[in-house]
Each structure stands twice: as structure tokens, then as C-alpha cells.
């Protein structure tokens with residue numbers, strides 16, 4: 075489907091007057107609408123809950139919007155737990171799906187009364203060593219082998235570090251029951267970024283059949299099945315978007331076919347989507363600041379892979395719109411690059427785009443999940459601001475950009491702190507009022 079930005083050039087200019095590029099921009103109306111579609115699609119299941127995967131977009135304003143729409147959170151680390159607690163998520167609002175878990179993290183999850191999802195049989199002993207075993211516990215499943223949909227291999231669970239085998243799960247449930255647990259849940263994440271309405275239903279069939287077998291073998295009651303994440307988005311214009319209503323109906327059919335006849339028609343369905351919830355409703359907004367022609371045509375922008383790592387790390391496609399040139403012919407071919415000293419710092423390679431002039435504003439689509447959150451500080455690059463486009467069309471900074479002082483903050487008051495501060499002040503005094511400070515691309 076044709077990809078259209080959720081702002082116009084005029085709106086972008088208004089925001090830029092307030093927040094310099096680059097920044098991540100999120101669309102509140104889109105986020106709320108998406109959460110409602112998801113809740114509607116699974117409304118046939120009274121216990122249904124989406125636990126938004128915090129790692130995708132750990133911003134308290136966005137988490138609060140999702141909480142208002144009825145979502146919980148899926149966490150995997152201490153800081154994600156603290157952030158969730160601070161945003162008002164409590165107890166059963168929180169899933170804790172971690173692996174290789176530190177004691178502090180497990181302790182905090184138990185303290186908050188989160189649904190703890192054990193990644194391995196050895197985690198049963200570990201849980202008992204660091205906390206009280208809660209009433210409700212999940213175990214994470216890994217069937218091994220490959221995950222196929224029709225004739226397509228979607229992913230490779232046999233190579234993945236997550237989860238436990240069926241036998242191990244039966245053993246884990248037995249031990250947890252002996253330790254006082256009463257209600258048991260099953261979780262699995264078997265394929266990532268699936269653009270198919272069949273992934274969740276196929277996963278659900280595996281997990282529902284597993285739940286029937288395991289509940290008998292371990293003599294336990296399964297109260298929830300967590301389909302986790304993996305529902306993808308149409309990053310490329312030629313892809314068609316997942317239809318969450320069809321996905322919900324597909325899971326419903328398998329539920330009626332497998333769980334209901336087994337007397338398990340009270341099992342709650344949980345999901346832990348990150349990408350599907352937010353990716354389309356976030357964009358990286360960046361300005362073209364340099365161009366060069368050598369063996370190819372390059373456009374240099376003021377963002378880099380440190381702001382959005384997916385293209386560099388996975389070769390991932392992110393659609394780019396030159397704002398104000400939405401309908402201009404895409405008759406130029408560019409590599410769109412950031413400034414890292416890494417040749418993989420390219421947001422697009424051989425991309426057909428309209429002619430780009432210096433100062434043009436580029437809207438890099440589908441950056442609302444696994445975008446800002448994967449940011450890093452290589453080459454001393456700083457994390458950008460995050461801005462919310464509110465439902466009423468106004469905008470609000472929901473995280474300021476990092477400054478050089480943030481970058482240096484972890485030297486605390488060590489031997490270099492004072493000289494770093496001196497060097498910063500010296501530089502700032504010289505730059506203020508300089509030609510450089512007044513420079514604008516394309517002018």
C-alpha cells in the first residue's frame with residue numbers, strides 16, 4: 075500500500091521551529107486507534123490483554139497512552155520494571171519475560187507481583203532462591219526445529235536461545251506447583267516480524283495443543299496463553315498490512331477447535347506486541363544537510379544509525395518520504411546516509427526518490443518501535459528528542475534530546491569531570507554568535 079506520512083511539511087516545519095531535527099515523532103491518534111483495533115479483535119476472549127513490549131518504545135508518555143487504552147506491559151529488565159511501575163502498571167498489568175535474568179531483576183518482578191515468565195527449567199530454582207514463588211507463573215516454550223507457515227520457513231526456534239522443551243515445561247510446572255504456584259501460563263515467541271494473518275493462529279494451535287497435553291501431564295490448571303510478539307508491519311509499500319481483525323478471528327477459531335472441547339474454554343489470551351502496536355505510528359524526522367557525488371549519489375542527513383539502527387543492523391527497509399514532495403516523480407537514485415564512521419550507516423541504498431535539495435525534510439517511516447530504543451552513542455553521537463503529535467494536532471516534547479553533558483555524565487566527579495566542563499564552556503562561548511551557528515543547509 076502507498077505509504078503516506080502522518081504529517082505534512084507545514085506541520086513538520088512548525089515542530090522543527092521548536093525542536094531541531096533529528097527527532098522521533100509519534101502519532102497519538104494512530105496509537106490509540108491501533109490499541110482499540112487490537113482489543114476489539116480479541117474481544118471474544120474475556121481475559122484478553124495486550125502487554126505492550128516496553129523494549130520497543132520505552133517512553134513513559136507512550137506507555138501511559140497505552141495504559142489508558144487498557145494495555146499492560148511486557149518487561150525484561152530491571153529498568154523496564156521500574157519505568158512500568160512509575161507509569162502506574164501494577165501486579166497483573168506487568169509481564170516479565172526475561173532470559174539470563176539477574177537476581178535484582180527477578181526480585182523486582184516478584185516484588186511488583188508481575189506475571190513472571192520463566193525462560194528455562196533452571197529458572198525455577200533461581201526464582202525460589204531470590205523470591206517467593208508467586209501464585210501465577212508462566213513458562214516459555216521452544217519447540218526446536220523450524221517454524222513453518224505453509225511452505226515458508228518463518229523462523230528457526232531450534233537455533234534460538236529462548237524457552238524450554240515440552241518435557242522441561244512439564245517438570246517446571248510440577249516443581250512450581252510443589253513450591254506453591256496455583257495457576258500456570260504458557261508463552262512462546264517463535265517468529266519475528268511476520269507479515270501474515272496466519273502466524274498467530276498457527277502459533278496458537280501449537281500452544282493450545284501443548285497446553286492440553288501439559289496440563290494433563292503436570293496436573294495443573296492453565297489460566298493464560300501468551301502469544302507474545304512477532305506480528306509484523308508492512309515496512310515496504312508493496313507489502314500488505316496485517317489485518318488484526320482477521321488474526322483475532324483466526325485465533326478464535328483455533329481456540330474453539332482445541333481448547334473449548336478440552337474443557338479449557340476459560341483460558342485468557344495474552345499478547346506482547348511491540349512492533350505492531352507502535353512501528354507505523356512513529357517516524358524519524360531528519361534534514362538533508364550534505365550531498366556528494368562520487369561513484370554513487372549520496373544524501374547526508376542529520377540523523378544516523380545511532381538514531382535508527384535497523385537498516386544498518388538488519389539491512390531493514392524503511393520507507394522514506396521527502397516532505398512536500400509526496401507526489402513528485404521518484405526519478406533520482408540515492409544512498410541516504412548518516413555521519414557515522416561506519417559504511418553501513420545508510421538509511422537507504424539505491425533508493426528511488428524525488429530530487430532532494432539541501433534543507434529538505436525527510437520522514438523515515440515505521441520507526442515507532444525498535445527505533446529510538448535501539449539507539450546508541452557510537453562516535454559520540456547523541457540520542458535525539460522524542461516528540462508526540464497530539465490528537466488535537468499540537469505537539470509536545472516527551473523526551474528531550476541528549477546533550478554533550480548527558481554523554482559525559484557518567485564520568486561523574488572523577489578526575490576529568492572539571493576539564494570536560496571547561497572544554498564544553500570554551501566551545502559554547504566561541505560558537506555562540508558565530509557563522510557556524512547561523513548556518514542553514516541550502517541557504
Ligand SMILES: *Cc1c(COP(=O)(O)O)cnc(C)c1O
Pocket residue numbers: 127129130148171263266267302303304305346347348349350443
Ligand atoms: C521483543 C519481544 C516482544 C515484542 O516483539 P515485537 O516483534 O515488537 O512484536 C514480545 N515479547 C518478547 C518476550 C520479546 O522479546
